[in-house]
Amino acid sequence: MINFLPKQLFFFDPLAVFFLVVIGLVCVPSAIFSIGYLRAESLKRKILSWVLLIIFAFSMCSVVLSGNMLLFLICWEVMSLVSYFLVVFDFKQEKSIRAGIIYLVMTHAGTACLMAAFFILYNHAGSFDYAAVKQSFMLLTPQLRNIIFLLLFIGFATKAGVVPLHIWLPYAHPQAPAHISSIMSGVMIKVGIYGMMRFFITLLGPGPAWWGAFILALGIVSCLVGVIYALMDHDLKKLLAYHSVENIGIILLGLGTAMFFGSRGKTVVAVLAMCAGLYHLVNHALFKGLLFLCSGSVFKASGLRDMEKMGGLIKKMPMTALFFLIGAMGISALPPLNGFVSEWLTFQAFFSGVLESQGWVKIFMVLSAAALAMTSGLAAACFVKAFGISFLGSPRSVRAQDAKECGFSMKAGMALLAIPVILFGIGAGFIMPILLSISRAALGVEKADISVRLLSVLPAMIAVILLVIGSAVFLWFRFGLRNKRVSYNTWDCGYYSLDSRNEYTATAFSKPFRIAFSFFLLPYxxxxxxxxxxxxxxxxxxxxxxxxxxxxxxxxxxxxxxxxxxxxxxxxxxxxxxxxxxxxxxxxxxxxxxxxxx
Amino acid sequence: MMPINNLILVTGQVILLVLFAPLVSGFIRKIKNNLRMRKGPSVLQPYYNVQKLISKDEVISRHASWIFLAAPVIVFASIICALFLVLLAQLGPFGNNDMAILIAAFFVLGLGRFFLALAGLDTASSFGGMGSSREMFISSFAEPIAFVAVFVLCMSGADTFRISTLLAGFAILMVTLAETSRVPVDNQETHLELTMVHEAMVLEYSGRSLALIELASHTKQIIFFILLSWYFFPSMTGGVWGWVIFPGKIAIISLAIALIELSVAKMRLFRVVDFLSFSFFIALLASIAAGLGI
Structure with a gap:
C-alpha cells in the first residue's frame, strides 16, 4: 500500500490548460450575470449560491488539472454533487427535486463505471499516476483494454450527455438557475469530453480503430437525435438542453475521427479532426453559455420559458434579443461567427479522411459529413423557430407584453460571451495555430503538415465581403433613394382584426419536421x-x-x-x-x- | 494561394454575373410561355420589375423590427458572397482547398436563408411563418445532398465525364429545383397558401426591399446553374474559351429546368422529403462510384 498515494498531484499539459481557459471563459461571465439574476433572493441564499458556484468552478478546474486518477475521481464527485445542489437550488419546486434525482442517479451510474475502470487500471499499474497507467496499459490483453474503454466511455458519456445517456440533460438544465445552466451546459458536460480526450487519446491511445468508429457513430446519433428533439420542444431552456446533446455529438465527430485516423497512423487527418473537435468544444461553451444566459434574462423579465407565450420581445428587450441572435447565429453555424468555423473544419477533416482512406471508410466519412450537414440545417431551422417565435412578431401573452430589459450586470455577462462568439469566428486565423499545437501535443505528433492559410483567411474574407456589400446597399437605401417608407398593418386578406392568435406558433413551425421524423418521434x-x-x-x-x-x-x-x-x-x-x-x-x-x- | 489578380478577376465575374442573372430568369419564363403557346413578357421583364420596385414606396408592417429591414440587405450580401466563393473555387482544380471554399459558400447561403426566414416570422403574419417553416424544412433536407455532391466533385475532379460526377450532377439538379423554388417543390408563379414556400416568406416585402430580394433570388439561381455546369460540362470552365461558351451552358441548363417545370406537377410538401431522399441516395451512389474511381 506504499504507492497508494499518488506521486503526481497536478499535471499541466496543453490539453489541461485549454480546458482551464474554456472553464474561465464561461464561468466568469456567468458569475457576473448571477449578480443581477439573483438580486431578488435573500442574502443567505445569495451567499449559498456564490459558495456553491465557487466550489463548482474549482472542482472542474481540479478535474482537468489532476495528475492522477484518485484526485480526478474525488474532484469529479465533488463536481457532480455540487452541481446537484445547484440544480435543486429552487428546492421549493417539485420539478427541481425530480430533475435533481434523475441527474443524481445518472451521474452516479456513470461514476460507478469510472470507478470500476480506474480500479482495474490501478490494479495493473500499481499506482493511480497517469504516467504509470500509461505505461502499464500497453501490456494488457485486448479484451481487458476494450472493457476498460467501454467502462470509461459510459462514465464520461453520461456526464457529457451522449445519446442514449442524455436523459438527464433536458431535466436538469432547465431547472437550474440560468447562470448554472450556462456553466453546466457550457462547461461541465465538456469535462466529460475532457475525460475522453485525456484517457482515450493521451493516456490509453491510440487504441484500436473501432474505438474511434464507435465514438464517431455515437456522435452521429447524438447530433441528429439532439437536434430533432430540440425542434420538437418549445420550452426555451429544454430546447437549449437538447442542443447541448447535438453539439456534444458534433464534438464527438471530431474526436472520433481523430481517434480513428490516429490509430491508422494518418496523423494529418487526426490532428485536423482533433482540432475541429477542440474548436467546436470552445465554441459550444461560448454560444451555449450565452444562450442560457439570454433565456435567463427572458425568464427574469417575463417569468416565461414556454415559447408559445412569448413573442415581440425584441422591442421590449433589444439587447437581450441581440445577444440571443448572436448566440443563435453561432450555434446555427452561420458565417462569419464561430460555429461556422468549427463545423467547417469538421467537414474538412471528413474530406481529408475520404481522401486518405479506402473502401467502406470513405462511405462512412461521406455519411458522417451528410449527417453533420443535416444537423446544421436542422439546427438553423430550430433557431429560426427559437428566435423568431420568442423575439419576433407580436406578444402572445400579457407577461410577454410587460417584459422589461434586464439590468447592467446581466447585460455585461451576456456581452462577455457574445463578443468572443464573434471574435472566435472572424479571428480563426489566430485561434487555429494554438489549437493545432494543442492537438499535436495531445496526439503525440511531432509535426503535421497542415496549411492554415486558407483557414485563417476565409472567415475574415467572408466577413469583409458581407460588410462591404451590406453597408454599400444600406447606404444606397438610406441616402440614394428618395421614395418613402410607410408603416401599415400586416396584410390580413381583408380580415381587419389580425392579432397574436393569428401568428404562426412554434408547434406549427415544427409540424413539417414532426411529420417527416414521425417514425422516430411517434407523435400522438x-x-x-x-x-x-x-x-x-x-x-x-x-x-x-x-x-x-x-x-x-x-x-x-x-x-x-x-x-x-x-x-x-x-x-x-x-x-x-x-x-x-x-x-x-x-x-x-x-x-x-x-x-x-x- | 489567392493572388491579387485572381481576386480582381473574380470580382469582375461577380459583377457581370449579377447583371446577367435576371436575364436567365426571364429566359426560362420565355421558354415556358412559348411552349405553352403563349407570347409571354419579354426576356428583359425581370429587369423592368426590379426597376419598377426600386422606384416605388415601401410598406412596412407595424409589427416589424429591425430584422425585417436588415434581412434583404443580409440576404443580398450573403448571396453575392457565396457567388464570389463559388467563382473562387472554380479557378482551382477542385481539390482540398476548393472543397473547403465550396462548403463555406453553402454555409454563407445558409446565412441569407436564416435571416429571410426570421423576416417571415417578424411581421406576425401566418403566411410568413408558414413560408419560413417550409423553407427551413426543405433546405435542411437539401443541404446534405449538396454537401455530398461537392465531396464527390472534389474526389473525382471535373476534368472529364465520369459516372460519379454525372450521378452527383443529377442529385444537384434536384437540389437546384428545391433551392430555386422550381416546380416539383415550389412554384414561383402562384400565390396560394397551400403551395407557396419562398413567396409566402417574402409576402410582406414591397418596394426596394423586394427588389433586392428578387435580385438575390436571380443570383442564387445563377450560383446553382454554375454548380450544375461543372457536373454536366466538365473541363470547360477555364480561360477565354470558357467565357465564350458559358452563356451556351447556362442556356442549355435553363432549357432543361423549363422542360422539367412544364412536364411535372407540383408535389405535396411532404412528398418533397421522398423527392430529396431519392436525390440523397443518388448522391450517395455517386460517392460510392467516386470511391471506386469511376
Missing part, C-alpha cells in the same frame, strides 16, 4: 370536445405530443426490471443472522475470485 394527439348540443361545441382542446423513444423503450423497461428484481430480492432478507453471515462469506469469496481474474 389528444383532443377533447365539450358540447352544449350536437351542433355546438363549447370548448375544444387539442394537444399534440411526441413519445420519447429512449424513455419508453430503454429507461422504463430498465426501471421496471430494477423494481421487479428488488421485489424478488426481498426474500433474501428473512432476518436470520446465520444466513447474513453466510452472505458476508460468499461476498468475500466472490470478491477474491474477481480480484484474481482482473
Amino acid at each position: 394527439r389528444k383532443s377533447e370536445k365539450i358540447r352544449d348540443s350536437f351542433y355546438h361545441v363549447r370548448k375544444f382542446t387539442y394537444e399534440t405530443h411526441t413519445t420519447s423513444v429512449f424513455k419508453r423503450f430503454l429507461y422504463e423497461p430498465l426501471l421496471r426490471l430494477i423494481y421487479s428484481t428488488a421485489f424478488k430480492m426481498r426474500k433474501l432478507q428473512p432476518g436470520s443472522i446465520h444466513l447474513y453471515i453466510f452472505y458476508i462469506f460468499a461476498t468475500l469469496v466472490g470478491l477474491i475470485t474477481i480480484a484474481a481474474i482482473f
